[in-house]
Amino acid sequence: MSESQQDGQDLGNRRYEPPEEFAKNANVNDPSVYDKANQDYEAFWAERARELHWFKEWDQTLKWDPPNVEWFVGGKTNVSYNCLDYQVEQGKGDKTALLWEGDEPGDTRTFTYSELLTEVQKFANVLKGLGVRKGDPVSIYLPMIPEVAIAMLACARIGAPHSVVFSAFSPGSLRDRVNDCEAKVLVTANQAPRGGRVSKLKENADKALKDTPSVENVIVVRRLDEDAPMTEGRDRWWDDVMGEADAGCPAEEVDSEDILYILYSSGSTGKPKGIVHTTGGYLTHVKATTKWVLDLKDDDVYWCTADVGWVTGHSYLVYGPLANGGTTVMFEGVPSYPENDRWWDIIERHKVNILYTAPTAIRAFMKSGTEALEKHDLSSLRLLGSVGEPINPRAWVWYHENVGGGRCPIVDTWWQTETGAILISPLPGITTTKPGSATFPLPGIFAAIYDEEGNEVEGEGQGNLVITRPWPGMLRTLYKDPERYEQTYFSRYGKEVYFVGDGARRDAEGYYTITGRVDDVMNVSGHRLSTMEIESALVSHPAVAEAAVIGRHDEDKGQVPFAYVILEGNREKTDDLMKELRNHVGEKIGPIAKPQQVIAVDELPKTRSGKIMRRVLRGIAEGKEDLGDTSTLADPSVVDTLQEQAAAQG
Numbered sequence: 001m002s003e004s005q006q007d008g009q010d011l012g013n014r015r016y017e018p019p020e021e022f023a024k025n026a027n028v029n030d031p032s033v034y035d036k037a038n039q040d041y042e043a044f045w046a047e048r049a050r051e052l053h054w055f056k057e058w059d060q061t062l063k064w065d066p067p068n069v070e071w072f073v074g075g076k077t078n079v080s081y082n083c084l085d086y087q088v089e090q091g092k093g094d095k096t097a098l099l100w101e102g103d104e105p106g107d108t109r110t111f112t113y114s115e116l117l118t119e120v121q122k123f124a125n126v127l128k129g130l131g132v133r134k135g136d137p138v139s140i141y142l143p144m145i146p147e148v149a150i151a152m153l154a155c156a157r158i159g160a161p162h163s164v165v166f167s168a169f170s171p172g173s174l175r176d177r178v179n180d181c182e183a184k185v186l187v188t189a190n191q192a193p194r195g196g197r198v199s200k201l202k203e204n205a206d207k208a209l210k211d212t213p214s215v216e217n218v219i220v221v222r223r224l225d226e227d228a229p230m231t232e233g234r235d236r237w238w239d240d241v242m243g244e245a246d247a248g249c250p251a252e253e254v255d256s257e258d259i260l261y262i263l264y265s266s267g268s269t270g271k272p273k274g275i276v277h278t279t280g281g282y283l284t285h286v287k288a289t290t291k292w293v294l295d296l297k298d299d300d301v302y303w304c305t306a307d308v309g310w311v312t313g314h315s316y317l318v319y320g321p322l323a324n325g326g327t328t329v330m331f332e333g334v335p336s337y338p339e340n341d342r343w344w345d346i347i348e349r350h351k352v353n354i355l356y357t358a359p360t361a362i363r364a365f366m367k368s369g370t371e372a373l374e375k376h377d378l379s380s381l382r383l384l385g386s387v388g389e390p391i392n393p394r395a396w397v398w399y400h401e402n403v404g405g406g407r408c409p410i411v412d413t414w415w416q417t418e419t420g421a422i423l424i425s426p427l428p429g430i431t432t433t434k435p436g437s438a439t440f441p442l443p444g445i446f447a448a449i450y451d452e453e454g455n456e457v458e459g460e461g462q463g464n465l466v467i468t469r470p471w472p473g474m475l476r477t478l479y480k481d482p483e484r485y486e487q488t489y490f491s492r493y494g495k496e497v498y499f500v501g502d503g504a505r506r507d508a509e510g511y512y513t514i515t516g517r518v519d520d521v522m523n524v525s526g527h528r529l530s531t532m533e534i535e536s537a538l539v540s541h542p543a544v545a546e547a548a549v550i551g552r553h554d555e556d557k558g559q560v561p562f563a564y565v566i567l568e569g570n571r572e573k574t575d576d577l578m579k580e581l582r583n584h585v586g587e588k589i590g591p592i593a594k595p596q597q598v599i600a601v602d603e604l605p606k607t608r609s610g611k612i613m614r615r616v617l618r619g620i621a622e623g624k625e626d627l628g629d630t631s632t633l634a635d636p637s638v639v640d641t642l643q644e645q646a647a648a649q650g
Ligand code: WT7
Pocket: 265, 310, 311, 312, 386, 387, 388, 389, 390, 391, 412, 413, 414, 415, 416, 417, 418, 438, 500, 501, 502, 514, 516, 517
């Protein structure tokens, strides 16, 4: 590979047309969809909503009383009915709905639509038996096992909002989330195997349960054939209660605006935000984007690698694929166990057609080389997706060539927990893609770029990303905190404009590139710099596998960029190389962006969802002893190593 080919920025100028055959067969391939949606976006979304099953049609498509929104007002539907009964009615009873692969290779369980429907009805009856009624939140603290989807769908069936808490969260995080929504029931498991190791989930849950007064009952899945501490009168085994449960439980006819779930997401303060999603609009948006963007078809095997504990798992592992009658893969394990070819082995064995994953995973694979991939036949793949953070052009091209064999379109999908579903993304049968760009707002989505004063930036330019009209999957509020909802999203530019919190750049052809959170923006001598932009510059250097940049406080300049890098496999940490990297950034972006210091480290402090905790990096760069709460780190011990490495290179 030549120097210029390795260079991330140059790769960003490449263009990839939808392959002809792909375009011909794509669920959407007529570009006029954009115009139609522009002309009447309410009618556009109403047409999508009609693809769902409704017990009663809505009276009003949209009620927008900024910042409060309602979609399909007066309509009655049910998410569980749409994902199960409605599919069975259409003849999909014997089709595989859920294809589960456990931590150990070949440990699989499959559920047809009929089988899943039976399990969901039984668990819905279990919940009812415990006194759960419409509107009563249920907390779910489960790993990636079929029971998590069953529990979610059972809640949806009876109109009980679920609150899934990522199973690798600490007892303290679980406690806060259970207490915020005052769940009466917690669903968990005795143990959770992952990567050949076992976490004793019930013991964690018990620590949280010491301080969760609302919880009256705990249902425990026996994931491994082991015991667990059980509190008499409160805790019951899943198998026992399911064994006694009645198999018939008709779906509740819920209101379009009844809560489907609450999902907690970190904000800029310490207290997580309880993001509220409702029923009709959310499912409409999720179903349509799974079909349009992820191009899910009847005979596809579709794999979204996200954990159900995050919004991607909710929207695109469970609800989107099932609402379309698809086959969705759920994987309990990790990419490196038992060998580093595990993902490729899964794709080959299950003949996966669509893979939807995160740039952080792609970069990790890129770092370890193509050997593991080459052992497997990945020819079943036809579409690749990316989500969660900006994907740098070099990782994009690597994904395209090595995973997609050069034949699969990539959809770089931009959205957030708050948006419920994808807002900016290519349509794979229509859009010519450019590596690193999420391309265009989807039909029916109205994005814009505003400057600091609230003026719209027209044409080519950069600023704050905003959404100027409501969309169906939008969050409705923050649970029991409408003030924070308005303050966080609808105060920066007034009540009518959704403030995203991301920066974006639009090129002369209208392509959007997300430049990262605006809260990670730094100001160096009066110049605004995106940490992400400097990071992309660093990773465009062939010696760098991963980079994290923070703004370090500086007496003179306000802030200066400070960079942490992980080097490609065999590169040595030399002073010369660090200097070269500083200069490389200077060349890429301008001298102002040149990091004051670049230090090479072995690992970065990441949350379990793969997000870099910049707060910790800032603390280390500024030589702080107290780095605040580090309990949400995937591996809190990286902090000590980082401090040592920073001191050695300081
Ligand atoms: C933030 C939302 C989307 C579900 C998973 C994360 C960043 C997300 C992209 C993308 C660039 C992206 C944004 C966004 N982000 N997708 N394709 N390109 N950035 O959900 O935890 O709510 O995070 O992730 O910064 O605001 P989340």
